[in-house]
Amino acid sequence: MLFEGIVAQRDDISEFKSLVKFCHLPVVFYKEDDEYVAECPLFYVSSHGHDKQEALHRVKEALILYLKDNNILETHPYQYEYTREEMLKKAEELFYEYSEPDEEVPIYEYQEIDICIHLNV
Numbered sequence: 515m516l517f518e519g520i521v522a523q524r525d526d527i528s529e530f531k532s533l534v535k536f537c538h539l540p541v542v543f544y545k546e547d548d549e550y551v552a553e554c555p556l557f558y559v560s561s562h563g564h565d566k567q568e569a570l571h572r573v574k575e576a577l578i579l580y581l582k583d584n585n586i587l588e589t590h591p592y593q594y595e596y597t598r599e600e601m602l603k604k605a606e607e608l609f610y611e612y613s614e615p616d617e618e619v620p621i622y623e624y625q626e627i628d629i630c631i632h633l634n635v
Contacts, residue, residue, distance in 0.1 A: 533633045537581065540601040541573060541627050544620035555604035556596070557586070574629050582631055598624050 543552050543566055552569035553560030559580050561572035580586070602622055609619055 535631045535633065537577075537629050537631065539577065539627055539629065540596060540598070541570065541625050542602060542605040543569065543623040543625065546620065553605065553608070555601045555608060557581075558608065570625075570627070574627065578629055578631055581629075582633065 539554050540556060541552050541554050543550055545551075546562070549562045549564060550566050550569040551560055551562045552566070552573035554573065554577055557577065557580060559573065559576050561569060561576045563569035563572055602624060605622055606619055609617075
């Protein structure tokens with residue numbers, strides 16, 4: 515399930531009312547030179563860091579901005595079925611599309627993450 519929908523509406527968080535959406539997303543990691551890359555194959559969003567934690571933190575920030583700024587939450591289906599194998603295959607396809615012909619496919623690690631997006635109403 516990609517988007518679990520609106521799970522909370524709080525008036526007491528700040529002076530602004532906001533809707534909160536929680537998203538459960540796939541992420542793959544791989545090492546490139548001396549940095550780690552984290553990417554979400556569903557949305558072609560990626561980031562990097564000196565270690566996995568930094569890469570994960572940065573890709574979460576990038577996903578929040580991407581989903582919020584592009585109104586994906588309003589137009590994308592609330593449920594999206596995917597498997598680990600499908601996401602690893604999609605990551606490999608992205609690698610072939612954006613890499614040099616002689617580059618080796620990296621060894622991917624798979625993880626699912628949760629992010630929280632606040633939408634103003």
